[in-house]
Amino acid sequence: MKASGPQRIVIVTDAWTPQVNGVVRTLQSVSAELRTMGHQVQIISPDQYGSIPCPTYPEIRLALARARTIGRVIADFQADAVHLATEGPLCLAARHWCLRNRVPFTTAYHTHFPDYVAKRTGLPASWFWRYIRWFHGPAQSVLVSTRSVREQLRAHGIAQVRPWGRGVDQTGFGPDVQPHPAFANLPRPIQLYVGRVAIEKNLEAFLQNGHPGTKVVVGDGPARAALEQQFPDALFLGALSGPDLTGTYSGADVFVFPSRTDTFGLVMIEALACGTPVAAYPVTGPVDIVTPETGGLSETLEDAIAQALTRDRDACAAYGRCFTWRVSASQFLAGLHPVEPGALADAA
Numbered sequence: 001m002k003a004s005g006p007q008r009i010v011i012v013t014d015a016w017t018p019q020v021n022g023v024v025r026t027l028q029s030v031s032a033e034l035r036t037m038g039h040q041v042q043i044i045s046p047d048q049y050g051s052i053p054c055p056t057y058p059e060i061r062l063a064l065a066r067a068r069t070i071g072r073v074i075a076d077f078q079a080d081a082v083h084l085a086t087e088g089p090l091c092l093a094a095r096h097w098c099l100r101n102r103v104p105f106t107t108a109y110h111t112h113f114p115d116y117v118a119k120r121t122g123l124p125a126s127w128f129w130r131y132i133r134w135f136h137g138p139a140q141s142v143l144v145s146t147r148s149v150r151e152q153l154r155a156h157g158i159a160q161v162r163p164w165g166r167g168v169d170q171t172g173f174g175p176d177v178q179p180h181p182a183f184a185n186l187p188r189p190i191q192l193y194v195g196r197v198a199i200e201k202n203l204e205a206f207l208q209n210g211h212p213g214t215k216v217v218v219g220d221g222p223a224r225a226a227l228e229q230q231f232p233d234a235l236f237l238g239a240l241s242g243p244d245l246t247g248t249y250s251g252a253d254v255f256v257f258p259s260r261t262d263t264f265g266l267v268m269i270e271a272l273a274c275g276t277p278v279a280a281y282p283v284t285g286p287v288d289i290v291t292p293e294t295g296g297l298s299e300t301l302e303d304a305i306a307q308a309l310t311r312d313r314d315a316c317a318a319y320g321r322c323f324t325w326r327v328s329a330s331q332f333l334a335g336l337h338p339v340e341p342g343a344l345a346d347a348a
Helices: 022-036 067-077 089-100 113-121 125-136 147-155 203-208 224-230 242-251 266-273 301-308 313-320 325-335
Strands: 008-012 040-044 051-054 057-063 081-084 106-109 142-144 161-163 190-194 214-218 235-238 254-257 278-280 295-297
Touching (some): 008 022, 008 067, 008 089, 022 266, 022 325, 057 089, 067 089, 106 125, 142 147, 142 325, 190 242, 203 224, 254 266, 254 301, 266 278
Parallel strands (some): 008 081, 081 106, 142 161, 190 214, 214 235, 254 278, 278 295
Antiparallel strands (some): 051 057
16 A cells, blocks of 8 residues: 555454464554554454453454444544454454445465364364455455465465565564573573464474473463473473563574464564574475574474574574564555545445
8 A cells, every 4th residue: 555644554353462472463563663653553353342262272262243343443443444464253344344335455364274273173274275265355465474375375366465574673682681590500402482382383393302402482372281291301481571581582592483384483583683593394484584594494303403503693683683563564554455535434
């Protein structure tokens, strides 16, 4: 969207606080950057409506709101652009209202939803790709974080993809932060994971890898209790933020990203910005982020870790800090589609 001046942007999302994940952090960071750039942003999120717990993941609440209710917020705000960030019930309601009233909208593909749901249900991922094609099909554009995921969506029949990268908080993440005190006497190398502790993150592959050293898990989620019992030699620090979180990044020898279902992996560039190389599988997300100078990619995590441990930490930090939220917000703004003046006047 070519902005001739400040824009009024509605972002509808089923992922919001108190959830802690990459989608929420991305939307918070981008909306804050957009406001700094002079735009007005209206967030429509689950905390504003009644909700029920998500099946198999009760920490996530599914909001219950009628399409007309969501539409009234969009119309009253007199939005210049409407963006649907997720594929859940709030965005379904907004999608229905927009289509009924011929209001254009954009969407985003944050997570490999078919693989994610297949992991939790045991059903074939192909079943859920039908839903993805249906949901995103009417969007004017679908904002996607990396080249490999854009190619994957095109292969599944979603052609209107646009780039939308991610950023790092330049004031919070850096190599000079003091290491977390829990690392003081741990056997090296310290192998770090940060993120949700859930089945789709493939944490067992990380915790089972045979590379010597100490495995540290930062984050919380439904799989934590079982994994703590199964892997008593690993250190589980729970959810951290601020200097405590940054200190785990800067104090680790290698950051391990075992997920095969992420589209980007915000934690990888945060680790890199702190000077910590990344080890991962050569799958969507890591293949677009991890370079030969900043980490290791292999179908065997032990090999990926061994490669990453040889990388120069200064090079990692310099590369990680190239990712900024200002660039991300500008890409987001460019991918939006304008609502024509007066289009909301007669919206039902």
